[in-house]
Structure formats: C-alpha cells, structure tokens
Amino acid sequence: MLLEEKTSQEQAFEPLIVAFCCNWCSYAGADLAGTSRLQYPANVKIIKVPCSCRVNPNFVLRAFQKGADGVVIAGCHPGDCHYSTGNYFTRRRFTLLMNMLDFIGIEKERFTVDWISAAEGSKFAAVMNGVLEKVHKLGPNRKMRDKRWKR
Amino acid sequence: MEKIAAAVRERAKRALATGEVDRVFAWKRGEFWYDVTPAVFETADETDELLWDSFCVANLSKYLTGAVRQGFKVGVFVKGCDALAFNQLLQDNRISRENVRLFGLPCPGMVDPEKLKKAKRYRGVRAVARAGDVLALQGKHGEQQVEAPAYLYDKCLVCRHPNPVVYDELLAEPQPVRTPDSDRFALVNELEAMSAEEKFLFWQEQFDKCIRCNACRNICPACSCEKCIFDNGESGVAAKANADSCEEQFFHLIRAYHVAGRCVDCGECSRVCPAGIPLHLLNRKIIKDIQAIYGDYEAGLDPNVPAPLATYRLDDADPFDGHQKGGKK
Numbered sequence: 001m002l003l004e005e006k007t008s009q010e011q012a013f014e015p016l017i018v019a020f021c022c023n024w025c026s027y028a029g030a031d032l033a034g035t036s037r038l039q040y041p042a043n044v045k046i047i048k049v050p051c052s053c054r055v056n057p058n059f060v061l062r063a064f065q066k067g068a069d070g071v072v073i074a075g076c077h078p079g080d081c082h083y084s085t086g087n088y089f090t091r092r093r094f095t096l097l098m099n100m101l102d103f104i105g106i107e108k109e110r111f112t113v114d115w116i117s118a119a120e121g122s123k124f125a126a127v128m129n130g131v132l133e134k135v136h137k138l139g140p141n142r143k144m145r146d147k148r149w150k151r
Numbered sequence: 152m153e154k155i156a157a158a159v160r161e162r163a164k165r166a167l168a169t170g171e172v173d174r175v176f177a178w179k180r181g182e183f184w185y186d187v188t189p190a191v192f193e194t195a196d197e198t199d200e201l202l203w204d205s206f207c208v209a210n211l212s213k214y215l216t217g218a219v220r221q222g223f224k225v226g227v228f229v230k231g232c233d234a235l236a237f238n239q240l241l242q243d244n245r246i247s248r249e250n251v252r253l254f255g256l257p258c259p260g261m262v263d264p265e266k267l268k269k270a271k272r273y274r275g276v277r278a279v280a281r282a283g284d285v286l287a288l289q290g291k292h293g294e295q296q297v298e299a300p301a302y303l304y305d306k307c308l309v310c311r312h313p314n315p316v317v318y319d320e321l322l323a324e325p326q327p328v329r330t331p332d333s334d335r336f337a338l339v340n341e342l343e344a345m346s347a348e349e350k351f352l353f354w355q356e357q358f359d360k361c362i363r364c365n366a367c368r369n370i371c372p373a374c375s376c377e378k379c380i381f382d383n384g385e386s387g388v389a390a391k392a393n394a395d396s397c398e399e400q401f402f403h404l405i406r407a408y409h410v411a412g413r414c415v416d417c418g419e420c421s422r423v424c425p426a427g428i429p430l431h432l433l434n435r436k437i438i439k440d441i442q443a444i445y446g447d448y449e450a451g452l453d454p455n456v457p458a459p460l461a462t463y464r465l466d467d468a469d470p471f472d473g474h475q476k477g478g479k480k
Contacts, residue, residue, distance in 0.1 A: 057408050058380070058401075065397045078469065088463035095470055096411055096440055096460075100404060103343065103436045105351025113471040143351055146397045 015135040017044045017128065018063040019072040022052045024082040025117045026074035032121030040125040041132045044072075051075065052113075053086035057097050060111065064144035070110045070135040072127070077115040087115070106143055109134040152259070152281040155323045156203040159228065162254060162322060168195040172226035172252050174218055176211045177201045184278050185264035189214060203228070205281045208261035208304065210419055212236040213372045219246045227251060228322075230258035232306075234315035235415035235451030236372030242454035243413065245375045255318025257326040260299065260307035262286065267302050300329075306418030306431070309335040316452055335416070336439050338432055358399040360426035367420035367430050373410035373450070380405070407433035412441055412460040415451040444468050 021027040027048050033040060049055055052075025063071045073094060081087045094113045102108045114127050135141075163175045179190040179200045187206040191214075192198050210233045218225045229237055234255065240246050259281075267273050267288075275290040281299065288295045300308070313326040334340075342350060365381065368374045380386055381402065407414075407430070416438060420430040441448055445459045445467070 058405060061401050061404060065401065078467075079465070085463065088465070088467065089460075091467055091469060091471065092445070092460055092463055095444060095468070096437055097408065098470065099440050100408065100433070100436065102347075103339075103350065103433070104354040104400070104404065105345075105347045105349070107347050115471065144397055144400060 013136065013140060015043055015069040015132060015140070016067055017041075017070045017072060017131055017135065018068040019044050019046045019074060019128070020049050020052070020055045020059065021046050021116075022054075022075040022082075022087075023048055023050050025076035025080065025115075026052075026124065028118035029074070029116040029120050029124040032118065033124040034121075036121045038121055038125040040128040043132060044128050051081065051083055051086040052090040053083075053093070055090070055094075057093070060097065061144065064106075064110070064141060065146040067145070069138075069141040070112070070131050072131055073113045074116045074124070074127070075113075077117055080117060107138055109138060110141060152204060155256070158322055159203045159254070159256070160198055160201050162320075163192060163201050163226065163228075164195045164198040166226045166252065167192065167198060171224075173223040174225045175201075176214055176218075176225060176227040178203065178207045178209065178211075178228075184276060185262075185267070191218075203256065205259075205262040205279055205286065205299070206264070208422065210236055210370070210372060210417060212240055213370065213375070215251060216240065216245045216375055219250045222250075224250050225252070226254060228254045228256050229315045229318060230256050231310065231312035231314055231316070232258075232415065232417035232419075234317050235312060235449075236417055238317055238451040238454045239373055239413055239415050240375060242451075242458070243373075243375055253315070253318045253320075255315035255321040257314045257321070257323050258307075258310075259284070259313070259326055260303040260310060260329065262299065262302050263304045266304075270302070272297060272302075304418070304422065306416075306422070308332070311335075336435060338429070339435050339439055342432065343436075354400075357428045358403055360428055361399040361403070362426055363399070363402065364425060366423040366425065368406060370419045370423045371410060372415065372417065372419075373413040374406070376409075380409075403428075403430065403433060406430075407437060410434065411437045412448070412458040413450050414438060415449075 021030055030046055052073055055073050060071050075087045075090055076082065078087055078091060098108065098111055101111055112131050116124050116127060163177060166172045167175055175192040177190060177192060178187045179202055181188040185206050189209045189211055192201060211227050212229065212233045215225060215227060241248060272288060276288045278289045280287040280289065284299045286297050286299045286302065288297065308329065309331040310329060313328055368381065414434040416434060418431045424430055441459050448459050
C-alpha cells in the first residue's frame with residue numbers, strides 16, 4: 001500500500017451519502033427536517049427528482065462509482081405518489097436491484113430505499129442518521145469505485 | 152435427425168418456391184463440422200445448403216426485427232427457446248406476427264463443441280450424425296458412437312421448453328422434456344450462500360475478463376432497443392477502459408437489469424461470450440427473485456401477460472418499510 005493512501009485512510013472516514021429525494025414528499029420532508037432544526041449529517045447530498053421512479057438504476061451505480069459510500073432513494077409512501085403509481089414501480093425495480101447488488105457482493109446496507117412523506121421531517125433525519133451509521137461501520141466503498149475518481 | 156433435416160429443407164424450398172414467404176431464416180454449414188451459422192435464404196435453389204443438425208444452436212428470432220421492419224414476409228425455424236424469444240419480441244412490439252411464418256422444430260438439445268473438445272472427442276472428426284440421444288462421430292478412422300446428453304450445452308440440460316410454445320406448423324414429433332440433474336437455479340443458490348467478499352471476488356474475476364465486445368447484448372432477444380445506452384459515446388460506458396473494472400461492473404449489471412422480467416433464459420449470452428463469463432447467472436438471479444417475490448412468471452410464454460416490471464400490485468412485497476411509520480396501510 002502506498003504511504004499516501006495509508007495516511008488518507010487513517011484520517012477520519014467521512015462517508016458520502018447521495019440521497020435521491022422525490023420532489024413531492026421526501027424533498028419536502030428534508031425541508032421540514034431543516035426548518036424543524038433536526039440534526040442530520042451534512043454528509044448527505046440530496047438530489048431532487050420529480051418522482052422516486054425517475055431514478056434509473058444507472059444513477060445508483062454511477063453514484064457509487066463516483067464517490068458515494070451509500071445511496072438512498074426516498075419517495076412518497078406507496079399509495080401517496082403524486083403521479084398515482086410511480087412509487088409502485090420504484091418498489092419493484094429497486095427490490096430487484098437491491099438483491100442484485102447483494103448478489104455481486106456489494107453490501108446491502110449501502111443501498112437504502114425508504115418512504116418519507118412531507119410531514120415526516122423526523123423520519124428523514126432518522127433515516128439519514130441510520131444510513132450514515134451503517135455506512136460508517138462498513139467503511140469506504142471501494143468495490144464499485146471508479147479508480148479515476150479522486151475525492 | 153437427418154430425416155427431419157430433409158423435411159426442413161423441403162419445407163423451406165416449398166415456402167420460397169410458392170412465394171409463401173420472401174425470406175427464410177435458417178442455418179447453414181460454416182467453416183467446420185461443428186460450425187453452423189444462421190443464414191438467410193432468398194430463393195428456392197439456395198435451400199440445398201440449409202441444414203438442421205446437432206449444432207443449430209443459434210437463435211434466429213432476433214434477426215426478424217430487421218427483416219420484418221423492411222416489410223418482408225419471413226419464414227423462420229424456431230426451437231423451444233427461439234419460440235420463447237419470438238414471443239418476447241412480439242410482446243416488446245419489435246415484430247408483427249402476421250409477417251412471420253413460424254416453422255416449429257422440437258429440439259433434442261444442442262451439442263457443445265467445447266465439451267467434445269474437452270472429452271478429446273474432437274480430433275479427426277469430419278461429420279456428426281445423430282439418432283435420438285446417440286451421436287455418431289464420423290472421422291477418418293471410422294465411426295465412434297457416444298451418448299449425446301454428456302455433450303449437450305449446459306443450458307440444454309436444464310431446458311424447460313424443448314418444444315416451441317408458438318408455431319404455425321410443427322415439422323417433427325414433440326420431444327420429451329428432459330429431467331435435469333440439477334435445478335437451473337442451483338448455481339445461483341450456491342453463489343447466494345457465499346459471503347459478500349466471496350461473491351465480490353467471484354464476480355470481479357468474471358467481469359475482469361470482459362473485453363466489451365457486446366456479443367451478449369447483440370445476441371440477446373430481449374436486448375432489442377434500436378438505440379442502446381452502451382452505444383452512446385457520451386454515456387461514459389460506451390467502451391472498455393482497461394484500468395477500470397467498474398465499467399464492466401456497470402455494463403454487466405445494467406445489461407442484466409435492462410432485460411429483467413423479459414429474459415427468456417435462453418442462455419445465449421453465456422454461449423457467445425468469448426471470455427466465458429457466466430452471464431446467465433445474473434439473469435437467472437433476477438428470474439429467481441421475480442418468481443419468489445412476484446409470483447410465477449415466465450417471459451415468452453404468453454405475450455399478453457404484462458411483464459413483471461411493467462406492472463405492479465398494490466400489495467407487492469415491500470422490503471423497504473422497515474420503519475412502519477406513516478403511509479397508507
């Protein structure tokens with residue numbers, strides 16, 4: 001191992017979490033968490049999407065490649081989708097993707113899907129804290145990292 | 152099999168001579184005795200070259216997409232797995248049923264030349280004849296008879312549909328379904344039982360072999376998009392970057408995912424892979440999950456049943472609601 005690499009590992013590990021939040025529920029939930037002054041880590045980078053089903057599996061893999069240690073997809077509760085049915089498709093698609101990531105040896109804990117409504121600011125904070133804690137335990141994601149990518 | 156081959160040739164000749172179809176898609180001899188290649192026949196005279204033997208493994212259904220789009224009426228020979236592929240293409244609106252004449256061929260399972268090679272049965276062979284499950288390898292020094300099942304493709308050993316599920320006319324007696332020695336998900340189960348580290352090492356070793364030739368994509372009857380994400384130079388995943396294993400990982404995950412719920416498990420992806428990556432395992436993992444979570448569904452059996460990822464149910468399993476707070480119950 002290179003000396004440089006070693007020292008960078010010894011530095012405190014600050015996980016990077018990418019959260020895809022649906023515009024109608026989870027993004028508003030994040031907003032509520034903010035205005036309610038709830039504590040959630042600054043390591044979470046939120047990407048707003050019109051609906052959780054807008055998230056393509058490519059996005060998830062890309063996020064992992066380009067530096068994310070964990071990825072979260074947050075959408076409206078099933079039944080509450082602004083577009084009526086979007087999150088039902090999310091549910092099927094990402095159930096399969098989650099199993100697939102597990103199948104090729106990516107830890108399941110790195111990828112989370114959760115339903116967070118606009119009124120659930122506290123749940124948003126809880127989910128993000130939970131993910132961060134799990135990813136912290138797992139350490140940096142090396143398995144899917146694009147080696148050209150430098151933090 | 153030779154008798155059926157004669158009937159096949161005869162039928163193709165008649166179809167072309169009477170103008171029943173403009174083209175016939177079938178197989179002809181390639182360079183070597185084990186080398187059978189898909190071929191297009193346009194006139195009745197050409198059909199003398201047409202053949203049906205133990206190496207006609209190539210799936211012809213996918214070639215239909217281009218010909219049917221050009222407005223040709225095409226006659227095509229389909230084995231069991233090709234018929235599933237045909238149905239899948241039909242469901243994906245890639246071909247129209249009325250422009251295709253389907254000649255069904257019950258398939259006794261195709262012989263894998265690699266297996267013959269490994270068993271050292273390869274040398275000096277000039278031709279292979281077949282009667283039922285007995286292969287006659289005809290060489291310079293006479294004939295050798297071997298049991299066919301030992302040399303069939305792995306995918307043929309676990310075949311569920313040796314007889315075409317859709318056809319206009321069947322050209323031979325239906326074949327009995329083989330009882331496989333092992334479940335087709337046996338290897339998937341084995342992999343699932345490994346630890347994350349082991350699984351990762353296994354797949355990384357496999358993906359590292361990938362040369363990004365796109366053969367798996369091109370052969371796949373479910374991969375029928377006219378524009379493919381992997382042809383987009385802007386996508387960043389269009390070609391191989393040698394230094395980066397992540398590109399292969401991305402390619403293979405997305406390739407398998409794009410055919411999720413539409414893969415007919417014909418196993419062609421693994422067969423054509425020049426690097427020998429067991430790609431079908433990724434597809435089978437998805438098939439297994441779909442069957443376990445969303446109930447029995449087999450792609451290609453019935454084009455009118457919606458694909459599992461194109462539909463949903465209100466009471467689908469929800470692996471994500473660990474918190475059980477809020478939302479409609």
